[in-house]
Amino acid sequence: MSKTIYDGNTTQYNIRTVLFDVGLDPSHFDGRVLDIGCGKEARVVVYLNENGIEADGVDPELTIEKPFLIKRDASKGIPKPDNHYDFAYSSMSLFKDGGASNRYFIIKLTDEKRFDVIYTGRKNCMLRTVNEVVRVLKPGHDFAVWPYPAFFAEDVRPKLERKGIVLRKDEVTEDPDLSGKILEICSNKKSMYKALGYFGLTGFDDDIMHELTTDEFMHRMVLTKPG
Numbered sequence: 001m002s003k004t005i006y007d008g009n010t011t012q013y014n015i016r017t018v019l020f021d022v023g024l025d026p027s028h029f030d031g032r033v034l035d036i037g038c039g040k041e042a043r044v045v046v047y048l049n050e051n052g053i054e055a056d057g058v059d060p061e062l063t064i065e066k067p068f069l070i071k072r073d074a075s076k077g078i079p080k081p082d083n084h085y086d087f088a089y090s091s092m093s094l095f096k097d098g099g100a101s102n103r104y105f106i107i108k109l110t111d112e113k114r115f116d117v118i119y120t121g122r123k124n125c126m127l128r129t130v131n132e133v134v135r136v137l138k139p140g141h142d143f144a145v146w147p148y149p150a151f152f153a154e155d156v157r158p159k160l161e162r163k164g165i166v167l168r169k170d171e172v173t174e175d176p177d178l179s180g181k182i183l184e185i186c187s188n189k190k191s192m193y194k195a196l197g198y199f200g201l202t203g204f205d206d207d208i209m210h211e212l213t214t215d216e217f218m219h220r221m222v223l224t225k226p227g
């Protein structure tokens with residue numbers, strides 16, 4: 001079976017771009033893969049299975065049924081045994097709004113207490129998901145998250161390192177779709193900040209937002225389970 005990567009569309013982005021961003025090259029990969037937040041149609045996961053790679057996808061919004069798809073919030077548990085997967089990734093999923101910019105802007109504009117109230121729910125969900133993914137990963141194997149969730153990564157780094165989990169920030173270069181995605185996340189963040197206006201948080205600076213977002217999009221977070 002051919003393992004050539006092609007430019008089919010996913011829910012959001014083309015398959016080649018998603019695989020590129022998370023650092024998975026199907027033509028040089030053997031083993032089981034897990035996609036966290038695979039999207040409604042799980043097109044990357046479907047593509048991988050069609051091309052001879054055993055891949056499972058988890059997403060509460062799934063609209064199709066396949067034996068390798070799990071309709072579920074990953075933070076509530078991944079129904080797979082320990083040490084099951086060779087690689088896990090998450091593209092534009094629950095981690096995408098947990099980046100540095102959130103903390104940066106919010107701290108800049110208000111006090112830590114208000115920031116904590118806004119952040120806590122998402123952070124716990126992200127952390128529970130990380131713990132679940134690490135459980136189902138084989139020792140010494142990687143979980144890649146793109147775009148780089150800067151604040152979350154720095155915030156949880158000491159906690160993860162105490163468990164022996166290594167956290168890296170890897171550069172993503174030559175992404176052909178990068179500028180379109182940066183524009184999109186900037187506009188997502190603008191709506192988010194507009195919503196924060198309800199809490200009295202206003203005045204976000206477009207230039208700083210663009211700079212931080214670009215940095216997040218040009219990197220992925222890679223967690224390695226202790227071997």
Ligand SMILES: C[S@@+](CC[C@H](N)C(=O)[O-])C[C@H]1O[C@@H](n2cnc3c(N)ncnc32)[C@H](O)[C@@H]1O
Pocket residue numbers: 010011012013018036037038039040058059060061072073074075090091092093094125129
């Ligand atoms: C923007 S879509 C990205 C879909 C796909 N990964 C892609 O790159 O095209 C984000 C997806 O993340 C899923 N998601 C968000 N939180 C999740 C969670 N806790 N567990 C599993 N999936 C989650 C959403 O349901 C949504 O389908």
